[in-house]
Amino acid sequence: MTDGLTRVPEASGFRNRDDYAAALLNVVGDLSQEKSRLEELQRASLNILEDFAGEKVRFEETQRAMLNLLDDFASEREKSEAANRGLRVALESLRLAKEDVDSANRELEAFAYSVSHDLRAPLRTIGGFSQVLVEDCDAQLNEQGRDSLHRIVAAVEKMGQLIDDLLNLSRVTRVEMLRGPVDLTRMARKIFEEFRKFHPERQAEIVVADDLVGQGDERLLSVVLRNLIDNAWKFTSQREKARIEFGAAPAGGGQAFFFKDNGTGFDMAFAGKLFQPFQRLHTMRDFPGTGIGLATVKRIIERHGGRVWIEARPGQGATVYFTLAGEPEEREVR
DSSP states (O other), X not given: OOXXXXXXXXXXXXXXXXXXXHHHHHHHHHHHHHHHHHHHHHHHHHHHHHHHHHHHHHHHHHHXXXXXXXXXXXXXXXXXXXXXXXXXXXXXXHHHHHHHHHHHHHHHHXXXXXXXXXXXXXXXXXXXXXXXXXXXXXXXXXXHHHHHHHHHHHHHHHHXXXXXXXXXXXXXXXXXXXXXXXXXXXXXXXXXXXXXXXXXXXXXXXXXXXXXXXXXXXXXXXXXXXXXXXXXXXXXTTOSSEEEEEEXXXXXXXXXXXXXXXXXXXXXXXXXXXTSTTXXXXXXXXXXXXXXXXXXXXXXXXXXXXXXXXXXXXXXXXXXXXXXXXXOOXXXXX
């Protein structure tokens, strides 16, 4: 054949048609391989473009998320600034309240000084002359006169005790506190022994738990225990067989100390009056006192970062609980 496909070009260097055809086939094969590689390269490029499009979408999503975070951050920042402004206002209110408290404490100190120095002198005068009349003129007075004179003497003594209690109440808010471990068991037993010594006629079962230790100021905690023991001793005085217990009970992961008695008790509807100065639930004739003791206890316990509360029933006694610094404030302890 002599057409262009089968004729061997004269300058090709091929000897015959078969060599020429084989060369053409090799060229076609190489072109086919190059085409395959180009197609693979094209597919790879398309995959890269698809991956790039996916990355672009993810980047846009990340960008939107970052913008949302920035918006949230701006919102939280505004809230934080508003909270800071509120905190500054609260701190300023607290500062002003502290100034008011300090001013009230200074006035209380001035009042205590006045009570101590200005009122005691005339009170001593009234008491002294009343006692002179009792000793020197008792026979010259009729029954009504003697009764009136004895009432004056008793009122002077009560007024003196009230002044002492008021001064003690004012001091517990100002005295410097020296904190440390306090052996409450030893302290309570010592106070109970003093009460037994002054009232040997009383038949009372006293139970004091061992190893009761609290953290606080020993002098102030002594005032707390003395007041609470005095209350329990007083309100069990009409019991033929009195029982007073000092112990501790679990309270919200910590402990609360308590004084429990089988005395006269009271209606819990009136419990809110107990820790207010001069508030009483019993008549002076039945149980004498000034109504300052529990108010003093409350102030001391609060200075220790604790809480005090009472549970009672009429005719079934009362239990006074208190916690100290770091102890949970638990209202219901059984």
